[in-house]
Amino acid sequence: MxxxxxxxxxxxxxxxxxxxxxxxxxxxxxxxxxxxxxMYVISQGSTNGPDWFFNAKGVFFITYCSFQSRFDLVL
Incomplete structure (x- = not known):
């Protein structure tokens, strides 16, 4: 147990x-x-327009941050 x-x-x-x-x-x-x-998170999936928008914002934010980090290393 x-x-x-x-x-x-x-x-x-x-x-x-x-x-x-x-x-x-x-x-x-x-x-x-x-x-x-x-902590374990179990998502039930996207259910509506605002949920999809919220998910997309997160993807673009992470991509932007990742790009900025690589760009700063080059400079």
Whole structure:
């Protein structure tokens, strides 16, 4: 048996207005066994237009940051 603190968070329980407006649906499982802390996220997939827009923003932001980091190394 796993001797750990386990917490389960569902996106529908969030009070975050930005998260609510995206339509995101997912669950996070937090596990702390005293030696390490881990979080597992189970996404339910994109459900509507605002959710797809939110996902696309993240992809472009990460790509932009990655490009900027490589560009700064060249300079």
């Amino acid at each position: 796993l001797n750990a603190e386990i917490k389960i968070f569902d996106s529908t329980d969030s009070n975050n207005d930005i998260l609510k407006s995206t339509g995101y649906d997912g669950t996070a499982i937090y596990v702390d066994d005293g030696n390490r802390k881990e």
